Amino acid sequence: MVTTRIILSTAEALFHLIVMLLTLGRGVHSMPVTTDVPMCTASDTAQYSLTFTGKWTMAAFPKQYPVYRPPAQWSNLIGLTHSSDYHMWQRNDFASNGVREFAEKGEAWTLMKEVEAAGKRIQSVYGILSAPAVAGGTGQMSTEFEVFARHSYLSFIARIVPSPDWFVGVDSVDLCDGDHWKENASMELFPYDAGTDSGFTFSSPNFETIPQDKITQITSSSPSHPANSFYYPRLKHLPPIAKVTLTKVNKTNQIISLPLQPTQSNQLPTGNDIEDTLINTPLDCEMSVWSPWGLCKGKCGDSGVQHRTRYILMHPANNGSPCPLLEEERKCVQDNCL
Template structure:
């Protein structure tokens, strides 16, 4: 007796079988509710505020060539099957160019291609660069119920490949659009350049690393520009606020790259928190020659120098010179 023949569903049951086999429509599991059921479109203002001041981040704070500043903001409204950047994952070639050199066009092309090919990006938006560490810039974006996530990046200038941003921030809360969202931002390393300091020369990370958050203790190296071992956590280096706009829906076109809707301005705000910075000194030099008259105890000395000067009531520098008794050298 042969094996039993498989029985396939017929008619309406066949369609249900096929839909279940394919996982529903457009990747949505059968019977699952849409991620966002709010009105199709919503418009938001995006206000980025730099909080990178010398008081908050005194260690190696860039004062010139170039001074502390922010690149243009570049982002997109997208669906869950797109990622501009993500912690513990590798960045794209476009984001690498942006994080290391501020070159945005390759990243723009990647986002546009994702919108055209996969329909996962609804629109690209940008805001102008900020010429100081504590400035402000703004833009507008349009979110769609099928593209309710927002991601963006802003490069820290100068830096090897450091940036701030948000990854897949959802503007929709099931059946309604969120009226306002505020997020504190902290520095990230793109994993493509091995520099420790703001002014480090270009030295590629081979093999490329994943995106990691820079903290007060990681990387755990005294040369790291964000290394503050006395702090449990870094203060926020920037902040972004997204506010839903109430104007009537209209035809929306993202602003041209570098020409955000709101422009930028210097922010007059509350004083920045002062981060104490302890003095850091070098290792001692070798002991010098022993000097002194024959037949009597001599003295030798060694020195060290200041690597990082204290700031904001941090620990003062210790003695930079030390003497010790010795027997005079070459005494006849």
């Protein structure tokens, strides 16, 4: 409950900052952007509704699933509408200091300053959007935003909580199709590593990556380390951990609307989302290495017996391979038997 309140308080403070930045930025008029990307020729602006749905369930991601201190949840979502020459973040590129702080701590102050500076320098950012944090792995958050021809791209980021520096998001999704706006779009989201922290598990302590790595997508086999919370060697692909749905709505006079606050109705998955939560990822049993063989016990002149043991590192789930025996014995010949 304390963790949830902290996240919601941070989201509220962040929203006030965004409103301030938007208010200051209204007086800056966007200039044409030179680019090799085909120019959008839609004459009107377009209003979109964005719905983010978490699919982070214990059934789909049973390995080390965080159930407390804190439980699985999502940070607030931060997004931008922009031109093709700007990137909030990019796969296989280095994360900015702002993306780093958001991916590691959920703090967006530096990221907002970077966006503000880019908007003033190259006038490539049109609007900033935000949606409130979700206190659960399978909740929803929603907001609305506006795009126009010269700034028809959407990017956003949401932090996976808890995690070292993991997040989900989209990079430069173009909502314009020639001379008209797309009616809707839906994208499945997968985890990314910001390349700034070297932790392998959801609850890993802070361990800075030096030198910094590039942003990479986390898969069922990469990083290829058994301790990795997303390491499922039996899977070819990870199931999506979230999805985003974009729907064109009737335009209003608002440049940007307030984020929709979480409610009982939009916190719970509906429709096809209920079916998505039924994904069951098999998790095989993981065992420790065997201990050394113990002392040889028995009567002098007879064969003795010695034992060794091991313990369970990870219990199986969802019909994964069961745990083998925890103890073995073998015959032995006693030394120094009198």
